[in-house]
Amino acid sequence: MFPRGPRFVPEKIPDIPGPGTYNPTIESTEAYKRGAFLEKANRFDKDKPSEIPGPGTYATEKTIAPKPATHGTKPSGTQGDKYAVLQRKLEHLETVHADSKKAHQTEIERLRLELSRHQKANAEQTEKLDKLNKQNESLDARVQEYKKSNVSQQAEIKDLRVKLRATEHERNQLASKQGDASEAQKALNALETRRKDEVRSRDRTIADLEKSLTLEKKKREAAEAKMQEAKSKIDARIDEARSQVSKLQDELKTAKTESQKKDEALGEAEDEQENLCERLEQTTAMLARVAREYGRLASTTVRLDVHDELKHQHASLQLRSVRLERKLANSEAQVVELANLVRYTKESNSFLSTHIREVEEQAALYSQWLQDTQVGSGAHGDRDSSLEESVASVGSAIKDEQREVDHTITRTEKHFYDLYRQLNQDLLGSLSDAESRLTERCETVQRLKTELSNATDAHERVESELDTLRKEHQTTQKEVARLTTCVEELKASELSAKQELEVKEAQVKAEISKAGQQVVTEKEAAQRLAVALQQAQLAEQALQAEVEQMSVELAQAEQYEEAYNSLLEEVGALLARNQLAEEEAERLSKFNAEIIGHRNPAQRIMYVDRIRRELAETKQKLLMSTREVEVAAADNEDLRNELGMYKSVMVPFENKPRTVITRVGRAPLASQNMNIKSVHGTSVRQTGTVEPKEVEWVREGDMTLDELHM
Structure with missing residues (x-):
């Protein structure tokens, strides 16, 4: 009536694994993966890396973000673009140099014309000044003579006025005294005679002075005539000497100008470009400083x-x-x-x-x-x-x-x-x-x-x-x-x-x-x-040859890129087939575990399946970590290469360029092609009739099989 139960209590399966659990053989742990194309694939190439530089080796600019794998893009010629930009800059500098040279020549010619014009004007002004000085000297002499004669005449007039006032005063006194009329008449006669004598003596002295003045004028005129003759002779000699000196100076100036022209032609050919740059920087700095100082003065000063x-x-x-x-x-x-x-x-x-x-x-x-x-009483x-x-x-x-x-x-x-x-x-x-x-x-x-x-x-x-x-x-x-x-x-x-x-x-x-x-x-x-x-x-010419060689290598790299894109397409198809195979293997392993578990529970098939899954997950994580380490190493190498490019240009000390940056001369880096070692492809082998193919190089930013599988 009732089903027969177990005779003994079933033993509980412990969670602690037994001895030898964590070191299983590959055949026992990965038996369900048999038939996949990755079973015997050489996933990590341990051979010596190729010495051929891969894509991105000569890239001078650091990529901002990893680019996804595209099939139709082609790398641009950065070196050719830089060379074209430098060529345009050189042509622009040559045009600026020629324009500045022409402007400088025109300015020099204008200054020479102005100098000659000013010299002529200066000579004319000096001649006019000499003439005016001579006229001024003659006029000053005449003025001095007139002043002297005027002073002497004014002194005589003052003396006569004093004497006239004295005589008038005496006459008034005599007129007031009527009693002494005879004596006054006598005194008046005496005064008149005295005055007449004084007038006669004054006339004589005036005549003598006029005679002496005429004699002095004649002597002075003779001296002036002699001096004018001497001056004319000396001026003629000075003019001759000046003409000779001017001729010699003109010859000397012509020689100097020719030598200066040659010096300027050579000096301008060497230093005009640097002088223009320095002048531009100096003018900008000076303008900024002048504006700053003017603003400060305008803001701080008060009238x-x-x-x-x-x-x-x-x-x-x-x-x-x-x-x-x-x-x-x-x-x-x-x-x-x-x-x-x-x-x-x-x-x-x-x-x-x-x-x-x-x-x-x-x-x-x-x-x-x-x-x-x-309210209480009305009697009150x-x-x-x-x-x-x-x-x-x-x-x-x-x-x-x-x-x-x-x-x-x-x-x-x-x-x-x-x-x-x-x-x-x-x-x-x-x-x-x-x-x-x-x-x-x-x-x-x-x-x-x-x-x-x-x-x-x-x-x-x-x-x-x-x-x-x-x-x-x-x-x-x-x-x-x-x-x-x-x-x-x-x-x-x-x-x-x-x-x-x-x-x-x-x-x-x-x-x-x-x-x-x-x-x-x-x-x-x-x-x-x-x-x-x-x-x-x-x-x-050497730089042009290098550019041509790089363009040829770039054309070859395009062929490799096309081959790589075709390989990526094949890898995608293989990955799809691998995924289908893994799903089928997982389904079969589950079915097998269910069948064997029902028939024979003592073999712990479920536990072994769980361990297999954990091992597969750990392997996947290990592959991801190794891929991250490889990517980090590749980025590190790229950074080292870029830093080396900044530090050294491989230029000897005797030909060091004139730049603001102090460049360090050292040996070239040995790790310029190490990005090829860290970034390389893995060989893929298919089961069946497909032969194994190796990926020769991997472009920076492309995905590996592990990343695609994730």
Whole structure:
């Protein structure tokens, strides 16, 4: 009736694995994977990596993010683009150099024309100045003669006036004395005779002076004629010497200009580009500094009149603030007193209000009592009337007290109003007084300023007049000294001109020899420049050959890329087949485990299956970690290569370029092609008729089989 149960209690299967559980053989753990194409595949190539550089080896720029595997893209020629950019920059610099050279030549020609024009104008001005000096000297001599004659005539006129006044005074005295008429007549006759004698003597002296003046004029004219003849001779000699000197100077200038042109042509060919760059940087820095300094000056400086006005206003405002502070202190004291008075009135009002409240309470109590008594009995009418009278008297007293309180409050408010009005009037009066005083002070200050300016103007005028007089005195003294030394200088100038001509001839000969030497040195420098230009052309040809070689290698790399894309497509198909095979193997292993587990539970098939799964997962994680390590190593190598490119350009010390960065000369890096070692492909082998194929190289950013399987 009942099914037969187990005779013994079944033994519980422990979770602890037995001995030899964690070191199973590959055949026992991966039996369900038999038939897959990855069973005997060489997943990690341990052979020596290829020495052929892979894609991305010569990349100078670091990739920002890993690019997905695309089938239609082609690598761009970065080296060719850089070379084209450098070529365009070089052409632009050559055009800028040519334009600047033309502008420099035009500026030099313009400056030469202006120099010649200014020299001609200067010569004409010097000739005009010499003529005007001569005319001024003759006019000054005539003015001095006229001044001397005028002074002598004025002295004689003064003497005659004094004598005339004396005679008139004597005549008046004689006319006043009628008794002494004869004596006066005699004295008058004597005075007339004396005056006539004096006039005769004065006429004689005047005639003698005129004769001596005419003689002196004749002598002076003769001396001036001789001096003019000597000056004309000396001027002719000086003009001849000057013409010879000018000819020699012109020849010397032509030689100098030719040598300078050659020097400038060579120097401009070498240094024009660097000078332009330096001038641009200097001008930009100077403009920035000038703008900064101008802004600082404009923001910090103030005009003197504005500063003086502000100082005056500050002083006046300080005085005004002191006065207002004094008045404010007085008003504050008054306000304190008013506050005390208000506080006292408030306290009295509060006391009266409490008293009124108490009286009202008593009145209410009395009214209550009155109502009680009226209800209780009507016999006490007289008493009630007396109580009513007392209540009425109390109410009237309360009203009187309330009126007094209101009256006191109104009086205090009126008193406060009068007090505040008085204070405001006082403050307004003080402010008006202060403003009137301030305006008076400002007017006085303006008046004093005008007086000071007038005084300074007068002082400056007087000083200018004194300076002009001093200058005139000095010029007259200098002219006298110059006239005295002019003849000696002219005599000495003849000798010095002859000596200078001899010295100039020797200098011209020496400069001609120097110019020949400079021509030789310039030829040598031109030869050196030609050699340097030839070397630069050779370097350019080598660079062009390298660019062509790189373009050829790039074309070959495109073929490898196409092969790699086809391999990727085949790998995708194989991965799909592998996934189907693994799913089928997993299904079969589950079915097998179920069958064997039901038939023979002692073999622990389920436990072994779980261990197999864990081992597969650990292997997958290990593969992922190794892939991450490889990617990190590849990135590290890329960074090292880029850092090496920044640190070294493989240029010897004698040909080090002129740059701002200090470059370090060292041996080339040995790890330039190590990215090939770290990033390489794995061979894939299919079961059946498909032969194993090896992936020769892997492009940076492409995915491996493990990543695709994930």
